[in-house]
Amino acid sequence: MIKEGIRDGIPIGLGYFSVSFSFGILAVSGGFEWWEALLISMANLTSAGQYAGITVMAAAGGLVEMAVSQFVINLRYALMSLSLSQRADKKFKGIYRLILGFGITDEIFAVAMNTGKEIKRSYFFGLIIVPYIGWAMGTLAGAVCGNILSSVICDALGIALYGMFIAIIVPAAKKNKAVLFVVAVSVALSCMLYYIPVFDRISSGFAIIICAVIASALGAALFPGREAD
Amino acid sequence: MDSYEFMLYLGVMAGVTYLVRVIPFVLVKNKIENKYIKSFLGYIPYAVLAAMTIPGVFYSTRYFLSALCGFVTAVVLAYFGKSLITVALSASVMVFLSGIVIDCF
Incomplete structure (x- = not known):
């Protein structure tokens, strides 16, 4: 099952690499160190929340503002987490939920629910691996390259994150x-x-x-x- | 911002994000029945992304005009159901190209 999960996670991982590359660039151009950008990505694994997070930090906003903004922006995960809890199989409980719940993102959730059957913990674990690595490495590459690449290219890649937001909003609003x-x-x-x-x-x-x-x-x-x- | 402050922010940020993901997963056994709450939660992601994108996207590049070109490209491709990566990278290419054109003037 873990192999099936990894296989299904590869396209998500590739997508995450390019989007987090854009996040890395945005973070570095906003005054963050490369390792700070990397830590943010490794500890959060979320696009919109991280983007809002560095906005709050850059503006030296309060910790309450940080907490409330993360809560509201990531509230959708609570909904997904609820749906997942209905579909997880008998063995996928307790400590496994505590650990693997960290990996709930829009795309991982969508793919897991799309399998159309009970979700096994081994499958879900496999599914998380490649996207997590892609997200972290993309951020690192973006943060490092942000210092090296010409500003013309950084400038262009900076819009990629917004491009992803648009790719989520527009089809839903159309339908x-x-x-x-x-x-x-x-x-x-x-x-x-x-x-x-x-x-x-x-x-x-x-x-x-x-x-x-x-x-x-x-x-x-x-x-x-x-x-x- | 020093490292201590950064870690404090990061801790709050990651802690809240983690709890939001895990608490319902671990605790909730039954489905939410209230349709207003369900709808509110369902609309949240789109409302968040929309508010973050507009007007922010127009100031995300060197020129307003090239950002506008990237934005329109993304909206059109997304409207026709292109994948996430295609939309994001096409917008980038368009910003890159239009930026070069603007530089020439």
């Missing part, structure tokens, strides 16, 4: 009008907070939280039960 509504509200709020001078004092970490909570709450109130159409 589901409720998601489209939530995205539109969130974007409108985000632009408001960014461009209207009165809101200058709100840090970017909290801005993300405010936008996400208002837009999602509005979506849940107006379109309950439509999130997975």
Whole structure:
């Protein structure tokens, strides 16, 4: 089973390498050391959360702001973790959940659920390995190359992370009008907070939280039960 | 930021992320039934990513114009269902090329 997991994890790992490369570049250009970028990736294994995390750190935001932003941004993992708990097989429990739960990401979750049967702990362990290595090594490569590569190339790769966000948002919004509504509200709020001078004092970490909570709450109130159409 | 401060931030960041992932996995045995909570949780990822992308993406490169080109490229390719890597790398290539063109003027 572990081999099957590793096999299924390879494409995720390749994708993670290129995206975390972009994260490494962003971190170094934001004033972080290469080893700091690497540690962040090895300890968190999450794109949006890490991005928000370095934003909070770079702005010298508070620890509460850090905790709340990570909680809100990564809240989706709680949902995935819930779904996984329904599909994990009998042996996949206790200490195994404590350890392997660390590896829950959007892509790993999607692939694990896609197998269509009970999820074995050995399969899930195998599935995590390559993406984890890809995520860490990509960050390292990006952070180191960020110092070497010409600024023109770094500049171009810096947009890759946003490209990945767009690749997740657009197909979902195309398929589901409720998601489209939530995205539109969130974007409108985000632009408001960014461009209207009165809101200058709100840090970017909290801005993300405010936008996400208002837009999602509005979506849940107006379109309950439509999130997975 | 010194190393001590960094470790403090990192600890909070990694700790919260880990707990959010693991607590429901370990503790929850039953499905959530409340449809409003389920929907709220379901919409969160899209709302987060949208707020992080716009307007941030437009200031992620040297020129607003090249970022705009990269953004449009990503949206169009994503709309037609291209894979994550294709979308991310195509946006990068477009930023690279348009950046060179802008440099020429």
